[in-house]
Amino acid sequence: MINEVQRLINHEAEAIQNIPVSDQYERAIELIEKHVHQLHGKLVASGMGKAGQIALNIATTFSSTGTPAVFLHPSDAQHGDLGVIQPNDVLLLISNSGKTREILELVDLADNLWPNLPIIVITGNPDGELCKMANVTLFTGNPAEVCTLGLTPSTSTTTMTVIGDILVVLMMKRIGFTNAEYAKRHHGGYLGDKSRRQARLTPDQLSK
Incomplete structure (x- = not known):
């Protein structure tokens, strides 16, 4: 079992090391800084299922480090919670497939409320429909799941979490958080x- 544990750790570590690095990170930070710290909006993070749990964690971490953020459940958004969105907000949407129905619907609903809100997407599919709507796309590298079935969100959510951590730390440095x-x-x-x-x-x- 010790060898198997080490193999699983290596799999996860390799997935993190293979996250693509691009200027999209700088663009994401510029959007968040502009809308949250200059225009006094907030970061609205959303995702469905396991991706939603990652979005919640990212939102709370941003809030505790000086960048106001909330988590909006995409299903609850259809039952009134959409009202939390304001005109200067920026959306951070997480979908491994890039085509999660509830998230695509959330984009349409938000646009109907406040047109042209900037969208940052974390995804394993840069060619997905969601990315066509995005201003910034942060690609996880689409790693194979460590799950024995290759189905359960595991390695994919690990890379999503790391990308969220990167955004938080970059923003802390940008605003000089003490x-x-x-x-x-x-x-x-x-x-x-x-x-x-x-x-x-x-x-x-x-x-x-």
């Missing part, structure tokens, strides 16, 4: 205590 600002948003628990203690240190002390 320990003091983190502490304001994350008061409780170990991280809240740690961020408050670090906020009291000088830059030289933090680097040691």
Whole structure:
């Protein structure tokens, strides 16, 4: 079993290393900065199923690091939650297939409410219908799932998570997000205590 565990870890690690790197990341950061930090909109992340869970994680991580974001379930959007979207928002949509019906419908509904909202897509299919609607496409590399059936979202969601982490870190650097600002948003628990203690240190002390 030890050998099998190592094989699975290697599979996941290789998928991460093979995520394509392009100028689409810079374009995504520029869109988010413009609409959230300059126009005072927010990032609205959405996905269906496992991709939706990744979108929720990305949204909460963005919010805790200085970029207001919410998760919008695509099905709930059809029952009133679409109203959370405002005219200066930017959409972050996740679909491995690039053709998830609920996400495609969400794009149409959002466009009917506020036309021409910018769209960032994380997908394993850059030729999918969703990408034709996108301003920015971030490709996962479409790795084979580590699942023994090749079906369960596993490796694909790993790469989606990594792409989300990259966007968060790039945005933190872009806006100069500090320990003091983190502490304001994350008061409780170990991280809240740690961020408050670090906020009291000088830059030289933090680097040691």
